[in-house]
Amino acid sequence: MTATTTAPPEPTKSGFRANGGVRGWFADLPGVARWAFLLLFAVLAYLLPYVGNIPGIGPQIITTGIDWPSALFDMSYFVLLALGLNVVVGFAGLLDLGYVGFFAVGAYSVALLTSPDSILHTKWAWLASVPVGLAVSMVAGLILGWPTLRLRGDYLAIVTLGFAEIIRIVATSTDTLRGDRGFTGVPHPPGSGGGKPIFGVADATPYFWLGLSVIILVILGVRNLDRSRVGRSWLAIREDEEAAEIMGVRTIKYKLWAFAIGAFIGGLGGVMFAGEQGFVNSDTFVLQFSILVLAGVVMGGAGNITGAILGGALVSYIPDRLRGISDPLFHTDLYGFRFAIFGVVIIVIMIFRPQGLIPSRRRAMELRDREKEVAPIE
Amino acid sequence: MSEPHIETPQELDDSDARPVDRAAPTGGGRPPAEPSGAADGDLLLEVDHVTLRFGGVVALNDVSFNLRRGEIFGLIGPNGAGKTTCFNAMTGVYQPTSGAIRFNGRSLVGRKKHEITRGGIARTFQNVRLFPEMTALENVMVGVDAHHKTSVVGALLRLPRHWREERTGRERSMELLRFVGISRRAGEVSRNLSYGEQRRLEIARALATNPTLLCLDEPAAGFNPAEKEDLLQLIRRIRDTGVTILLIEHDMRLVMGVTDRIVVLEFGRKIAEGTPAQVRDDEKVIAAYLGVPTDAA
Amino acid sequence: MNFSGLIHDFGPLTVTGLTQGAIIALFALGYTLVYGVLRLINFAHSEVFLLGTYGCLEMWGLFGLDENSATPSTIAVIGLLVLGLVVAIAASGVTALVVELVAYRPLRRRNAPPLAFLITAIGASLAISESTGVITHRQNKGVPSLIVQKSVFSIGNMHVTNLQLLIITMALVMMFVLDRFINRSRLGRGIRAVAQSPDSAALMGVNKSRVISLVFLLGGLMAGVAAVMYVLKIGTTRFDSGTLLGIQAFSAAVLGGIGNLRGALLGGLLLGLVENYAAEVFGSQWLNAAAFVLLVLTLLVRPTGLLGESLGRARA
Secondary structure: OOOOOOOOOOOOOOOOOOOOHHHHHHHHOOHHHHHHHHHHHHHHHHOHHHHHHOOOOHHHHOOOOOOHHHHHHHHHHHHHHHHHHHHHHHHOOOOOOOOHHHHHHHHHHHHHHHOOOOOOOOOOOHHHHHHHHHHHHHHHHHHHHHHHOOOOHHHHHHHHHHHHHHHHHHHHHOOOOOOOOOEOOOOOOOOEEOOEEOOOOOOOHHHHHHHHHHHHHHHHHHHHHHOOHHHHHHHHHHHOHHHHHHOOOOHHHHHHHHHHHHHHHHHHHHHHHHHHHOOEOOOOOOHHHHHHHHHHHHHHOOOOHHHHHHHHHHHHHHHHHHOOOEOOOOOOEHHHHHHHHHHHHHHHHHHHOOOOOOOOOOOOOOOOOHHHOOOOOO | OOOOOOOOHHHHOOOOOOOHHHOOOOOOOOOOOOOOOOOOOOEEEEEEEEEEEEOOEEEEEEEEEEEEOOOEEEEEOOOOOOHHHHHHHHOOOOOOOEEEEEEOOEEOOOOOHHHHHHOOEEEOOOOOOOOOOOEHHHHHHHHHHOOOOOOHHHHHHOOHHHHHHHHHHHHHHHHHHHHHOOHHHOOOEHHHOOHHHHHHHHHHHHHHOOOOEEEEEOOOOOOOHHHHHHHHHHHHHHHHOOOEEEEEOOOHHHHHHHOOEEEEEEOOEEEEEEOHHHHHOOHHHHHHHHOOOOOOO | OOHHHHHHOHHHHHHHHHHHHHHHHHHHHHHHHHHHHHOOOOOOHHHHHHHHHHHHHHHHHHOOOOOOOOOOOHHHHHHHHHHHHHHHHHHHHHHHHHHHHHHHHHHHHOOOOHHHHHHHHHHHHHHHHHHHHHHOOOOOEEOOOOOOOOEEEEEOOEEEEHHHHHHHHHHHHHHHHHHHHHHHOHHHHHHHHHHHOHHHHHHOOOOHHHHHHHHHHHHHHHHHHHHHHHHHHHOEEOOOHHHHHHHHHHHHHHHHOOOOHHHHHHHHHHHHHHHHHHHHHHOHHHHHHHHHHHHHHHHHHOOOOOOOOOOOOOOO
């Protein structure tokens, strides 16, 4: 702690007081040391595909029912989705239960533009379709956000839930989006090394590295936003929206941005997912998926980036790790239990540790005086 | 509670002589310019035959009065008189059922809350509404942000304006914390501040939005006499920087001691208006507060 | 867009719509009750309903009945219906109580923010529906045909069958009973008191916890009835049957005025009608979208719903 009783303490660079513990120790390190540690973590992350080679615990960590690089890739887009949902739920305090919708929009945009099955017959390369997919996702975020932002929190939740369901219904029942037949032949990201394409079908490792790189960029972006007037506005809105507005915060604008950014990140996950799988159909984008991501955010600790990463990774890693193992009672692959398990996890976390595994420096999801929100009653 | 190093207005008064501009270097915009040639004494806020009904209840009944620039104006009355309702109407939180409220000549009706703040009216709350998990400094910075121009993209990409505005914002916020006397607690999470510190923080935050008119809703509630005296000094110092002040207060000594003019409400109507001396001796006011003896019809 | 079909089949569509709406209305009563008292969207209510469907099906299964069985005699059918109702109500009621006890009560004790309740609610919903899915291997479960649909009366091409009459009557009866209970009984007064002002009610000696449990139980009761009606009409159930119907029921509750019992009935019936008409005009895949569209429209245009929020008054 830097407080003294004589001179006013110089607030730390970011204007807040560091807690004790690991986070405090970390924040007190000189800037160079902090960056060195982060760099080290990043490098270790890139080396994750080789974790299986660690003697002893290596084979315990890696997944058996699914190849390890694919599991890592799964984790990477789950982490991305958790980061995106964290912006909406954790930073801005808007409970979006239909987050998978943006993921779907991103994936379907890519599929529509690139797949030979698509009625558009455009057959673009993957890379060309990515900006379009991202733009469409953002627009979807704005379309969902604009009518819902004046709603009270619980209504917002159910409307976003309905939104995701609508997307799923549209995907399942319209011919354009080809329901569960889906789009095949979605091309992979470009690039070749030594004559063979980098992003092939056999090894998911390059996809994981791509995902990891995207994650790092997203982390930097979100962090920049958090430590700026944008993050302050979000926090103010979360803590007391009416007071924030009275203090001059443009609440609608910042809530919309939260939605748009969340949608963008969701779309990022979607375009990568499409590029890796090569196939997009409606089976993936079920409501339970949205809730699973929410479980990750809540479990990890909403409102902070580290928590979102941890939570996202866990909700992907644990089911994948359980793949291939059958339970004795119902003879179902344990992977099929994942929604049930995390449903219970949500309840347990909310009762015993609502701040999540890695608590935000601020108590997240702080909502005061909900009656004062622009609510249907008024 | 008294801070040994309360700064004097001279510290803030580094540049211009024009009263309102004194709230200087935020590196961003300032409140919209008053009509040129404006000076102390001009009409700042007009309450024009305002009636406000909530369903069947008439909270305000044909109330009219004006605020002049540069004065400290008190709004008093017994409980249930409609002071808070009037206050809320004047700050744009409620819309009048009939009548008009004009600030700088322009109507406040239908304006969004943040527009009103940007237009130059700031307020504090009866039940302190700080952002509890933010530090004192951050609370004030939210107010300073109101006039900043950094866009979301600018913040994302860390453009130069972001750095500039963050720096000036922090400086300005620390200035304001010193001005109200809690700079020592800048890094403390606001819910940990003492009650008196929280109240002063709220004032600092409101001042951060560069208001022309500062509205204080029962700023002395819960204060002991020494704290009230400090508050009185602070209010005077705020006025000296060129901010007009509207005050709701129950404490008569504070109101009589600091205000230039007072309006008294009872049951939603204005029953008296004038200087503290005039109001204090007004029969209707005395009757409103103390009641009428039963033998007087 | 098939407008001619709509006009031609208006009668039958209306009857079907009312029937469906009746089921939705019963389901919506549970949402509206809990919301009116606790300001909480009980997402797990859809699973309360779900377990009611499985409850009565299992009960009928004990008698050796499944979707392939022949229809028993009328006396037996009546007996089975009653039994089915009892079991469904019990299953739904118990589920509702358990959810309240395990998921919500601990949060209430801690004065958790509303967002926490919502998140827990959705977790509970997911946990129950998915566990059911795992246990049933995500297979449909068929319903014995206890009621052979027979036209009871007709007006033009509109035939009203015995089953449809039963369902609509059930909904009206249950609504009436519930309304009476809320308005006339002592316990009902307690509910209204807590709905209006929980703290004052507590000060007046009302046992808040008990009232809340009662509210959940009542909601479960209604859901149990809805469950039986649902399986009789639809003929099948599945681990996710609750979810979509839940969204529809919540939309109906909002449409009618959340917290308002008669609103739930009105909303349910209206939604059933709109869905059927929309399906005829736009195609059946848009049936489910209709509920959502109606919900968004209501919230944007008239957020208090058609009859206004008012469990406190429990009157339109």
